[in-house]
Each structure stands twice: as structure tokens, then as C-alpha cells.
Amino acid sequence: MIKLDLHINNKESTRWQNTMLASKVKRDALETAAKKYEANTGNYIRPICLVQVERTGKDQRGGNFIHAEDVREFLVRDCASRRMRSP
Numbered sequence: 716m717i718k719l720d721l722h723i724n725n726k727e728s729t730r731w732q733n734t735m736l737a738s739k740v741k742r743d744a745l746e747t748a749a750k751k752y753e754a755n756t757g758n759y760i761r762p763i764c765l766v767q768v769e770r771t772g773k774d775q776r777g778g779n780f781i782h783a784e785d786v787r788e789f790l791v792r793d794c795a796s797r798r799m800r801s802p
Contacts, residue, residue, distance in 0.1 A: 731781050732789055738764050739794045 723737045745762035753759040769780040776782045 731786075732793070735766070735786065735789060736794065738766070739790075 721741060723734060723741060727733065742762055742764040749760045749762055766786055768783045768786050770776065770782040776784060
């Protein structure tokens, strides 16, 4: 496994949801590049996106912190539906 940090800077907005969407776009672009690389070499590289959140416990949800469940729900609801709509 090779781990490289990609820093996504979302300058248009301070909302974490927009940063998640930018991360999804970057990960999808890496997937496209990986498939092209596989077609040329026969070697597949699987890009992943690791997200670190501020809170994880059930009793820690709410307030001004980003909770793991908030991120999960956003990814399932919004990011997955955007994938289905894209050509």
C-alpha cells in the first residue's frame, strides 16, 4: 500500500459538506486515472479517501462538531446520488 496525502482546499465555502464533495470529485478523478493505468499496464491501483471527523460517540452528536454519522449520512444521501446522476 502506498499512502499519499492529498490536501483538498475548499476556498469557495467553509462548509464541511462542500469539502466532502470536493474530496469525492478528486477520488473519482483518481479512479479514472487508475482505470486508465490498469488498461495500459494490467496493474490496478485502488484509490480510497480517508475522512477524519471530530466526534464519533453516540452521546457526542449535535452541537458545532462534525460527527461521523453526519458525514456518513451525507456521503450516502448526497454523494452517492450525485454519482448516479453523473454521465
